[in-house]
Amino acid sequence: MIIKIILIKRKKMNLLKSSFIAVNLCALLSLSLSAQTFSIQNKTLIEAIKEISKNANIPYLANSTLLENKKAPNIKNIEGLKNALKKVLEGSNLEAVIEDGTILIRKKTIKSNSSSHIGSIDVIERSNITEGSKSYTIGSMSTATKMNLSIKETPQSVSVITREQINDLNITSIADIVRASTGLYAESINTDISNYYARGFSIKNFQINGVPTNLKTGYKGDTYQDLGIYDRVEVVRGSTGLLSGSGEPSATINFVRKKANSKEFKGQIDLEVGSWNKKKASVDLSSALNAKGSIRTRIFASKENKEAAQDFYEKDTNVFYSLFEADITDNTLLSLGFSYQQDDAKGVTYGEIPALFSDGSKTDFDVSKTTSSPWTFRKTTQKRYFASLEHTFMNDIKINTSYAHAIIDTTAKLARLTGTVNKTTGLGLTSKANYYPSDKVTQDTLDVYANIPFEAFSNEHEIIAGFSYSKMKTNTDSITGTNSAANSFYTWNGATEPTWGSASNKTQEVSESGIYTAARINVSNDLKLIFGSRLSNYSYNENNAGIKKSREDKNVITPYAGIVYNINDTYSAYASYTNIFTPQSKKTKNGDTLQPIRGNSIEVGTKASYFDDKLNASLSIYKMQQENLAKRDQGQTVLLTSENAYTESKGTMSRGIEFEVAGDITQNLNLSIGMSKNTTKYSDGSKDEYTPDRLLKIYAKYNINKLTLGTGLNWQSDRIDGVEQASYAIISAMSKYNFSNDLSLQINVTNLFDKKYYSTFWVNGYNYGEARKITAKLSYKF
Numbered sequence: 001m002i003i004k005i006i007l008i009k010r011k012k013m014n015l016l017k018s019s020f021i022a023v024n025l026c027a028l029l030s031l032s033l034s035a036q037t038f039s040i041q042n043k044t045l046i047e048a049i050k051e052i053s054k055n056a057n058i059p060y061l062a063n064s065t066l067l068e069n070k071k072a073p074n075i076k077n078i079e080g081l082k083n084a085l086k087k088v089l090e091g092s093n094l095e096a097v098i099e100d101g102t103i104l105i106r107k108k109t110i111k112s113n114s115s116s117h118i119g120s121i122d123v124i125e126r127s128n129i130t131e132g133s134k135s136y137t138i139g140s141m142s143t144a145t146k147m148n149l150s151i152k153e154t155p156q157s158v159s160v161i162t163r164e165q166i167n168d169l170n171i172t173s174i175a176d177i178v179r180a181s182t183g184l185y186a187e188s189i190n191t192d193i194s195n196y197y198a199r200g201f202s203i204k205n206f207q208i209n210g211v212p213t214n215l216k217t218g219y220k221g222d223t224y225q226d227l228g229i230y231d232r233v234e235v236v237r238g239s240t241g242l243l244s245g246s247g248e249p250s251a252t253i254n255f256v257r258k259k260a261n262s263k264e265f266k267g268q269i270d271l272e273v274g275s276w277n278k279k280k281a282s283v284d285l286s287s288a289l290n291a292k293g294s295i296r297t298r299i300f301a302s303k304e305n306k307e308a309a310q311d312f313y314e315k316d317t318n319v320f321y322s323l324f325e326a327d328i329t330d331n332t333l334l335s336l337g338f339s340y341q342q343d344d345a346k347g348v349t350y351g352e353i354p355a356l357f358s359d360g361s362k363t364d365f366d367v368s369k370t371t372s373s374p375w376t377f378r379k380t381t382q383k384r385y386f387a388s389l390e391h392t393f394m395n396d397i398k399i400n401t402s403y404a405h406a407i408i409d410t411t412a413k414l415a416r417l418t419g420t421v422n423k424t425t426g427l428g429l430t431s432k433a434n435y436y437p438s439d440k441v442t443q444d445t446l447d448v449y450a451n452i453p454f455e456a457f458s459n460e461h462e463i464i465a466g467f468s469y470s471k472m473k474t475n476t477d478s479i480t481g482t483n484s485a486a487n488s489f490y491t492w493n494g495a496t497e498p499t500w501g502s503a504s505n506k507t508q509e510v511s512e513s514g515i516y517t518a519a520r521i522n523v524s525n526d527l528k529l530i531f532g533s534r535l536s537n538y539s540y541n542e543n544n545a546g547i548k549k550s551r552e553d554k555n556v557i558t559p560y561a562g563i564v565y566n567i568n569d570t571y572s573a574y575a576s577y578t579n580i581f582t583p584q585s586k587k588t589k590n591g592d593t594l595q596p597i598r599g600n601s602i603e604v605g606t607k608a609s610y611f612d613d614k615l616n617a618s619l620s621i622y623k624m625q626q627e628n629l630a631k632r633d634q635g636q637t638v639l640l641t642s643e644n645a646y647t648e649s650k651g652t653m654s655r656g657i658e659f660e661v662a663g664d665i666t667q668n669l670n671l672s673i674g675m676s677k678n679t680t681k682y683s684d685g686s687k688d689e690y691t692p693d694r695l696l697k698i699y700a701k702y703n704i705n706k707l708t709l710g711t712g713l714n715w716q717s718d719r720i721d722g723v724e725q726a727s728y729a730i731i732s733a734m735s736k737y738n739f740s741n742d743l744s745l746q747i748n749v750t751n752l753f754d755k756k757y758y759s760t761f762w763v764n765g766y767n768y769g770e771a772r773k774i775t776a777k778l779s780y781k782f
Helices: 003-034 043-058 081-090 163-168 176-179
Strands: 037-042 075-079 094-099 102-107 107-111 120-122 159-163 186-189 196-197 205-208 209-213 230-237 250-255 266-274 278-288 294-305 312-328 332-346 377-392 398-419 429-456 459-480 504-524 526-546 549-565 571-582 597-610 614-625 627-635 644-649 652-664 669-681 692-704 707-716 719-721 723-725 729-740 743-750 758-761 767-768 773-781
Touching: 037 043, 037 081, 043 081, 075 081, 081 094, 159 614, 159 652, 163 669, 163 692, 176 186, 176 196, 176 250, 176 692, 209 398, 209 429, 459 729, 723 758, 729 767
Parallel strands: 205 250
Antiparallel strands: 037 075, 094 102, 107 120, 159 230, 186 196, 186 758, 205 209, 230 250, 266 278, 266 773, 278 294, 294 312, 312 332, 332 377, 377 398, 398 429, 429 459, 459 504, 504 526, 526 549, 549 571, 571 597, 597 614, 614 652, 627 644, 652 669, 669 692, 692 707, 707 729, 719 723, 729 743, 743 773, 758 767
16 A cells, blocks of 8 residues: 555656656747847848758758748847747748747648638738739749749849739730730731730740740731630740740740649639620639549630621630649649630631722721621631649759640631722722631640759859750641722622632741750849850751752850849849840742841849839840841742742841839739830831830729729830821720629720721731720629
8 A cells, every 4th residue: 555655656746747847848948939039131031041940959841932032031139039930931921830849931821710611721922823812913933044033033024914914904815915015016917917026026936834835827817815724924025045045036925824723622704795796704613633632623614706896707716724733742743734725707807908099198997997808717726735744852953844735727718908999989909819728737845944953152052954845837728819809998898709729738847956054143142143055956847839948057055144133122233145046937039038037135124122022113224136137128029929028137236125013002002014115227227117116004903892993004106117107095994893702793995085096007008906895794703
């Protein structure tokens, strides 16, 4: 009995000792977390976390992608580990918790207090996904260098059209994206054909998810892109030869698809009606496919029918998009997807309205006038298959492999009128027609690159190394119809469809491959250097009705260099340099293909970020020098064809200035302002007057409780090319009312005051810009 009592007492004493020790350990730990002071000056966020971890003698655990490209605020004599971590993470949408003696850095979470049982929801990080952010800017983008850099850290002029802007402006096409982007100009040649320009040159560099792709089919029409499947569109002005190899030094437009990142079932249904009998319905669904949410899918589908101000025109569009994402491991993401789009347009235009009467006086026809015929059509079907695999190793090295296969089939019957109109009778025009029974484009692209971070001289650095390959094949059958005299243009109701003869065939094959590498060196906390180079091989083969032509350029080196200096937490200054290499397909009057464009591009500027990086601003000055730029050989056509002939212009120079402010001034006020001025001079001293040299674009949106109001202005300076287009401004407006968190009605009006203007013109013809258009969209989320 005595022994038993002694044992019980010993157990109680041990328990008391353990409790006493535990209490004291907790007290000591608490004291260590609160008593120590911390100071951080001029550090990146990852450097700040490392320093705090080292000084506190507590390890940390974090996904490096959450910390990269973020700068820590300066703190001084902050008492306590928790307080210091809270201060350095302010504005990052990250939080720190201490568990089992380890600092854990993670995205902030919010808990649902409703009865919907949705659990915790990730707060959207200010990163590179814009859907749901309600923002007009982005945390980081990689189109310029493949490095995930903030706008302020990128040594080039960049813009982003976020998902919020796409929704607010009711953007539905590539042309709409261009019209909303600083320094870019869209010229709508016909109902389905547009040309795009930046810094005085044509834009031909397009990407989808960072992989170069073909989005133009020339005279047969744009490969129209329904913006419903994209999260955002990133724009880099200037040359991007480091990643794309060949290309115009104007701009690169990168369409970034929506992600399948939801672990819950959710969706949105949109119903839209508008001017000219527009009717559109779309559905966007996301869900996990297993309990863990490691396998996810997203499906988007839409159907649209619309007409236009021009007579005869009608268009049907069907879109389908499917994406599967699988977390193979915690560090490996596999994405597989498919997109389908069919555009079937009838009564399409293919030429310009006559600009002059036969007596030399100017015409002024109604905006509904067309030179087309009811039997014309253009039907394009595009199928895109794509896959990517991303893996992050334990040492934070990332490998990304992307493959895409595209098939674009087009068939078209096109008609136009040429000549001058008799002012009295309306006669004098000639009807011309072309038939394309088959036009097929296939493209295969592969891009593999590694992102290699490393530490040297107490600073974090980064290397990008990769390989890209692209092959595009085009097979076109075409028939030229017989010309016929047109009846009076005053009573024009279309021409009789000609009898079509036999088709001629033209094939083209363009291949390009290259290896590239770039390094980002942090010389100090405020000085960053980016430099690299690309080695490219290019080949072109053509067989036009038995006439063969080929061209090959090997081992073309495209260097790139950039520097960024952080003046302070708000402002930075930058400069960049790159070479230009652009193979050309235009021909001289003798039928010879022009030599590739070669040159260089220099850009300097300053950038700023305000309100915790929610508002970005930039001012840039650039100068581009080019050799062999194609210039119209006036009055000349290519031998044995009706194609315009060109000559090589020596010493073409383009210079200009661009200014942009975009983002969120407050939680309720979004703003986008873009201003640009460009001058392009040819070697003979003449200036380019075809594209406007000054552009101004403004859009602002304000939320008032359940009501949202927005308005915008697009202004451009005058243009001259035989016909003169005076400067003009187009005003747009938007209103949206949220009946609930799930149901809203939005009304958009473009060209609010129904301005009559030319969207394009040549010496002898023009086409009108879009008349006033009103759309109403009812959206329901679930």
